[in-house]
Amino acid sequence: MRPLLALLLAGLLAAAAPARADTELTFYYPIAVGGPLTKVIDGLARDFEKEHPGIKVNPIYAGNYDDARIKALAALKAGQPAQISVLYSIDLYELLEQGVILPWDDVATAADEKAWLKAFYPSLMMNGIYKGKVYGIPFQRSTIVMYWNKDAFKEAGLDPDKAPANWNEMAQMAAKLVKKDARGNVQRWGVMVPSTGYPYWMFQAFARQNGHDLMNPEGNRTNYGHPDVIAALQYWRDLGAKHKVMPQGTVEWGTLRQEFTEGKTAMMWHTTGNLTAVKNTAKFPFGVAMLPASKQRGSPTGGGNFYLFKKTTPEERKASLAFVKWMTTPERAADWSIATGYVAVRPEAYETPKLKEYAAGFPQAVVARDQFKYATAELATFQTGRVRKLLDDAIQAALTGQKTPAAALKAAQGEAERLLKPYR
């Protein structure tokens, strides 16, 4: 009897819902890090609905960033409703070229809404602004940080509370941290930087640290062939080939966190989005530091932004604005940061009692924020898939010793020039 009753009730509710003329929002979102985040998002959507009767939110988990973009675009093409989506911050140019997104400036017209557009960290807005208009509202955003194993540092006779501050120090300290068994086989590497999945992202950090960005803000020019950029790739290659502190060949993005928590590498570069997962699985004290400097410090930002789609009614746009504003309030940004390790997207979030308390007990959580002043936009250009893959292939060819860094990057730059010329 019970299930039947429940079914009946559910049927009644479903039938009753449209009668109240709700505005329904469907949004796709990706997850690229560990942890039960779909539950968190669903919970947030329910909380929002409670505070905003009349608006219904259907969050749809859509896989990784690539899947999410494909699904959202396919849904739009098929005429299925999706009003907003969290998509890769670097999909901006692609979405512009497809002509499917609207600037938030068009809907955020009241004074407080205009102020809201300016409430975020400027380095997080770099990937979201085109020709002066805001298309992407930062949501699940990350940067690259260095994690280090304090026990390993102690064992190697290093100060466990001091991470390397520059490239030379990193290579030297890593050399001390390499541990070999009696046969000379490596038991623990000094440092690992992942080079599958998102090699261009890691490389942006190296290039930035060596003084250069890899593209211009208009997204129609790349800078792969600059001597300093080549030197940056040479340093990455040398960590494996010359200094022997990192495995040769490519390092897998997906298993690196386990290698670190199993103690197979003393340091790793990884996204802040993994911070909570590392915190929950590492059995040793670990530190989080800004990435080391060469000429300067530097890291790209990364992650997902909220986009507003063009095919929406005025009511849906208003509801979307309300929802995204609600999702990015300082309190929510603080909650989301604590749940994932992603950075809180606006400065006020770090002033909330919750996040202050969390950071006091777990200072690793604010390193990413402090690194913002050195941060740069993530690689995004027109033809972004191809232009990015050229760089990915060049990096992997150099790291596996198939090509020299100079030859690989110059060839990639030549191809990128050809692809981007029509956009100037």
Next chain:
Amino acid sequence: MKHVYGWLLLTPAAILLVGFTHYPAAATLFDSLFSTGTGVRPSRFVGLANYAALTDDPIFWQVLGNNAWFALGTIPSSMAIAMLMAIWVNDRLPGRALARMAYFTPTVLPMIAVANLWLFFYTPQIGLLDQIGALFGAASHNWLGDPDTVLACTMVMVIWKEAGFFMIFYLAALQSLPPELEEAAKIEGASRWYFFRRVTFPLLMPTTLFVMVNATINSFKLVDHLFILTKGGPDNASSLLLYYIYQVAFSFFDTSYASTLTVVLLVLLASLAVVQFQLVERRVHYR
């Protein structure tokens, strides 16, 4: 009236066949003659320009070469292993059902799950392979991060996954062989090997053809593992044709060029199937 009835009977199958096989193939061919349109620039007729671009695309040639190696590496070995396993579990041996189950299990698992398992086999140091190697004092190897080993690694995994599936076909064929043949051979005093070479193997030829066609198609069709294991890297060393098509279509959004690549894949598979059926079938049936 009679032929109307006949056509009516054919209609459901014909609709499905046309809708999901012939129309998409024709549409793909059509699309490959146009440029990719975007919201800003509409698509236009470009003739064979996409095909010209294809011959100049080094990655296309690389993935085609990879695919040839992948086919050569996986088809004969998975078939041989399948036949061996089938003959073994066809015999009366203790725990036969369990052995059959064990061989068939990899087939039941989804490829994505399999790839996630094998990802941790191949992971340097903490992976199963390296842990076993370490017992014998072998140095850790970066299996998936080395362009020289990555393709072979994916092949081993695919063989492991595929062989059990093909075993089922061989097992079915073996069960349908008349037992008199074996009895007659025993009376004549034929050795096991002689019996296999002159009787079992030739009688299995139709199954072998069927399995070979399937294995060939699969070697071009199976790319799920690449999403998990390597994403085609390092530097396209493990990428396969279909995975490249996916990248061009959904990561580069170049649907026209993806159509062009798809046409190549279609032609390739169609001609392979024709060759296999026409040439091999003549020598398949035991006379």
